Amino acid sequence: xxxxILSLIGLGILxxxxxxxxxxxxxxxxxxxxxxxxxxTCNGDNDKCEQECMMEAATKDIVYFDDEELDAFRNRAADSxxxxxxxxxxxxxxxxxQSEVKEWTRSLTLRGIELPDQVKDEVFLLIDESPSR
Numbered sequence: 185x186x187x188x189i190l191s192l193i194g195l196g197i198l199x200x201x202x203x204x205x206x207x208x209x210x211x212x213x214x215x216x217x218x219x220x221x222x223x224x225t226c227n228g229d230n231d232k233c234e235q236e237c238m239m240e241a242a243t244k245d246i247v248y249f250d251d252e253e254l255d256a257f258r259n260r261a262a263d264s265x266x267x268x269x270x271x272x273x274x275x276x277x278x279x280x281x282q283s284e285v286k287e288w289t290r291s292l293t294l295r296g297i298e299l300p301d302q303v304k305d306e307v308f309l310l311i312d313e314s315p316s317r
Contacts (some may be wrong), residue, residue, distance in 0.1 A: 237290075238256045246295055247308035249288050258296045273303045277310065285310045 254272065257265070277285060277294065285307060299307055 202211065219255035245290050247287065247290065249280055249284065251288075251291075252306055253298055254292070255295060257298075260298060260315060262298040262301045262304070265302065270300035273300055274306070277303065277307055282313065 238314065254276070256270070280288060289299065289307060289311070
C-alpha cells in the first residue's frame with residue numbers, strides 16, 4: 185500500500201513537471217530563453233514576433249524622433265497628402281539612422297499617422313535593407 189501511494193505521488197510530481205515545461209514552450213513564460221527572439225531581435229520574418237512586438241510597443245510610451253510636427257497629420261489617409269507634405273516625412277526619414285526607421289514607423293502607427301503613399305516604397309526599402317539587430 186505504501187508503494188502505491190509513493191508511486192502516485194511520484195507520478196503526480198512528474199506530470200506537474202511535464203505540464204510546467206510544456207506550458208513554457210507554448211509561450212506561457214515571459215522569460216526569454218537563449219535562442220528565442222525578442223523585440224530587439226525581431227527582423228520581420230516572423231509574423232507572430234511582429235504582432236507581439238507591436239502589442240508590447242502599444243503598452244509603452246510613444247517614442248518621438250524629433251517629428252512632433254507630424255502629429256498634425258493624424259487620421260489622414262495615405263493617399264490624401266500633397267507632395268510638399270510627403271516631403272516632410274522624407275526629410276525626417278533620411279535624417280535618422282537606418283536602424284531606427286522600423287521603430288519610427290511603429291511610432292507613427294501608434295500615433296495614428298499613416299505614411300504618405302509617395303514615401304512608402306522608400307521607407308519599406310530602408311526597413312528591408314536595415315541590418316538585423
